[in-house]
Amino acid sequence: MTKIVQIYLNGKPVEIMEEDTIANLLIQEGLLNKRIAVALNQAVISRQQYAVTRVYDQDKLEIVTAVGGG
């Protein structure tokens, strides 16, 4: 049976399937192929790595984009 683990997504605790990939998480959030950048535990993950990078319990995942600023 798949275990549920807790990660921090943009600072907020969320539950995901253990060892889910970044690509899967982005699909669930409707963000695959959007203009975003992703970092896992403060290391930037290139988009080529989304499908093979797994997220573990207590990991910190950041999904960022460009917004208005000066």
Next chain:
Amino acid sequence: MADDILLLGKRCYHSRLLVGTGKYENFEQTVLAVEAAGAEIITVAIRRMNLGQNQNEPNLLEFISPEKYTILPNTAGCYSAQEAVYTCQLARELLNGHSLVKLEVLGDQKTLFPNLKETLLAAKVLVDDGFEVMVYTSDDPIVAQELENMGCIAVMPLAAPIGSGLGIRNPYNLQLIIEQAQVPIIVDAGVGTASDAAIAMELGCDGVLMNTAIAQAKHPVLMAKAMNLGVQAGRKAFLAGRMPRRLYAQASSPLADTISL
């Protein structure tokens, strides 16, 4: 006169007005202001996505396209070198390897003055990592020189605190910075109205970067146009070379053959 080009790293620009995209009512207004400003280099901030709802919310980059404009991601809101470097790394990934960044490391929430120690630290790391760094700094000529020596491609001293609209507070320091610099000097922050932009350019700045002065004007798009013209007027006046200041009057009409009674 030959084409007056702004050379930034390896890129050439015709416009010397760089604009931000913050504080506008909506993306449509942002686009209109950017177009009226005639800007080619547009700053954006990097922030966490709003997750959950709004999956189809439009993205700024759909309006200000990286194909049409040079996007200049900033590190606004960063108070340490580490945060700023991390933000730049995320920006580079977001923009498909585009390495131009606006580095700003703030020191204090009230003044938004730069933390120069952290700015210098971050600049070193970023330059070593292959970033093309345009750096927000104070109007200290020694620090400006240091940042240039480190390999920053443009040095961007403030004219007054960010968002203050107080204008060019220390033209003498700006002049010192301009005089010694081999890289473009761009006034970043503090401009309030078109005459401020013109004064910065008349001093010999290579460009002006602004956001609030346009976005918070009563009519942002009209102000964007005014800034566009102010920057152009100031640049032309600088190139033309102003007349010397004199204490006493000097008649413009011939002194000879005046009609007398």
